[in-house]
Amino acid sequence: MLEWYAANARDLPWRRPGTSPWGVLVTEIMLQQTPVVRVRPAWEAWMERWPTPADLAAAAPSDVLRAWDRLGYPRRALRLQECARVIATDHGGRVPDTEDELLALPGVGAYTAAAVAAFAHGRRAVVLDTNVRRVLGRVMDGRALPAPSLGRPERARAAGHLPADAERSVRWNVGVMELGALVCTARAPRCEACPLAERCAWVAAGRPADEHVHRRRAQAWHGTDRQVRGRIMAHLRALPDEAPAGRDELLAAGAGGADPAALADPGQPARALASLLEDGLVVAAPDGAAYRLP
């Protein structure tokens, strides 16, 4: 597997030798549920504009949200800026190198803490993302896809496979992830190109279908609050800070340009706007008549 990675790793910008720990943290936050191909250009522009935590901490949140653009889940952008503030003020501008300290940062969970410890600082950490879980689940358990939730036993098992040597463990982590991203994919795995195929329990079992499939439900999108929130945010990103949006204008944008009253759920745009205000992604003028990015 390590040989396979050495020969097949993608040339991703954040893997360049000179990438700072901060650059690694930025890319890991961006990569939470957003595919590599969309993160790549966004990360390069981001790092050019805000190379250090202090730079991002000093930025206007509205500009941060505009730069985040359509990467999705814009709460991540606000949390990333909070990370920048905490790192700049509490950690002397240095990205922490222990998982416990990283976990304390906003928007940093188990995966990101391990990934930053490993890929930014060369530490030995159990990096368990969707790719690693799928690869191990197939090779070791013969299951097509990992269980919906990650439990303690699965984490312990993954820890048992991690090489003891720190440098080797980093290559192991990124290698398994890369294998899952390029070969052992969820949809159409290329087992003929897999260095682990000969010892893969899933291949040996004839690549059986996912047993959880009956319980997995597709993530709805059309007509959801998330879609409406997305439309409202897109509308506000396009406006300069000096020209806030009126309430009716914003609710219409949330309804996709239509009259909210014509929606199957007429109250949906107003609810979505309220939730954006709660999240701090939108701020209202004192009279509640105008809205803009924070």
Add this chain to the structure above:
DNA sequence: AATACGGGGTC
């Protein structure tokens, strides 16, 4: 353990 949370590419 379940849900909310974006958005776009792909089969």
Add this chain to the structure above:
DNA sequence: GACCCAGTATT
């Protein structure tokens, strides 16, 4: 149109 993507926080 369903499915998937280097997850996290909350309930």
